[in-house]
Amino acid sequence: MISNLNFFSGKKVLITGVTRGLGEALVLTLCESGAEIIGVSKNIQGLQDLEKKIRANYSQSKINFYACDLENSDSIHQVFDQIIARSGVPDLVFLNAGIKYSEPGFDYVLMRKTFEINFFAPILIASKLISHCNTSTSLRIIFVSSMGAYHPMVATHGYNASKAALTHMVESLSFDVKKMGIPISLQLIFPGLIATDMIKKNVGGFSWDRFRAASFILRKVQKTKQPIIFPYFLKIILRVINCLPYRLRYRIFCKLKAS
Numbered sequence: 001m002i003s004n005l006n007f008f009s010g011k012k013v014l015i016t017g018v019t020r021g022l023g024e025a026l027v028l029t030l031c032e033s034g035a036e037i038i039g040v041s042k043n044i045q046g047l048q049d050l051e052k053k054i055r056a057n058y059s060q061s062k063i064n065f066y067a068c069d070l071e072n073s074d075s076i077h078q079v080f081d082q083i084i085a086r087s088g089v090p091d092l093v094f095l096n097a098g099i100k101y102s103e104p105g106f107d108y109v110l111m112r113k114t115f116e117i118n119f120f121a122p123i124l125i126a127s128k129l130i131s132h133c134n135t136s137t138s139l140r141i142i143f144v145s146s147m148g149a150y151h152p153m154v155a156t157h158g159y160n161a162s163k164a165a166l167t168h169m170v171e172s173l174s175f176d177v178k179k180m181g182i183p184i185s186l187q188l189i190f191p192g193l194i195a196t197d198m199i200k201k202n203v204g205g206f207s208w209d210r211f212r213a214a215s216f217i218l219r220k221v222q223k224t225k226q227p228i229i230f231p232y233f234l235k236i237i238l239r240v241i242n243c244l245p246y247r248l249r250y251r252i253f254c255k256l257k258a259s
């Protein structure tokens, strides 16, 4: 847990993908901050379980959870219209929900699904929120990308492509948003490896605990609107690997995948 969460006190913080992994860790860490938390996920049972956990351990927390299938744009429109009508535009948004499948072959259907959830959903949510902003609304949207957006790896082509698309969209969109004259800021987070259901194992011993990752992100968000990258050591290793000849890179990634 982090000591100073005052920055979040009284803020409306919306997080997607809250039932497991990093999203759940962000919610549980923020429960002590005095923020009003709006959580969105697909799994209704998971949302109910999390709500019970929070009510039992952080009785003062202000939470509102919504079930939404981010693969379905109708569901996004319906749920986010409801959120905006009830709570207005949040101050801070973590677009965190994502999926990753193991890709030994090339599966077009899974790739489309991955793009729907990892790319189109955050873009649709961002565009809906931005359309409700005016010169007096301050909105900060934080997109959870991945180091994979810049580093090709074994059996992650669909996932990495979706995160690369998201990254480039956000990097370019942030210039366009500046021109609108509305106080909106877009920020990217590039995690390397976090021990969650998504990666299942501690690849090469590099994974961070999800609460460590959540605390790191919340600490950084208070201080900077620049991209947040962690673990930095892994970033350097991947940069070095990317400079190696193709066959060597392939062998290293196969070894890491099997470790």
Ligand SMILES: NC(=O)c1ccc[n+]([C@@H]2O[C@H](COP(=O)([O-])OP(=O)(O)OC[C@H]3O[C@@H](n4cnc5c(N)ncnc54)[C@H](OP(=O)(O)O)[C@@H]3O)[C@@H](O)[C@H]2O)c1
Pocket: 016, 017, 018, 019, 020, 021, 022, 023, 040, 041, 042, 043, 044, 046, 068, 069, 070, 071, 095, 096, 097, 098, 099, 100, 117, 144, 145, 146, 147, 190, 191, 192, 193, 194, 195, 196, 197, 198, 199
């Ligand atoms: N773990 C890593 O090593 C790692 C590395 C780099 C980047 N990231 C990124 O970090 C973010 C969080 O990952 P994680 O490791 O915490 O993953 P995770 O443990 O698998 O959790 C993913 C979350 O996304 C939600 N989600 C998935 N599909 C959804 C859908 N169709 N509609 C609504 N919610 C949906 C899940 O909710 P339900 O249970 O309700 O489906 C779950 O709460 C992702 O964007 C991921 O790409 C993770």
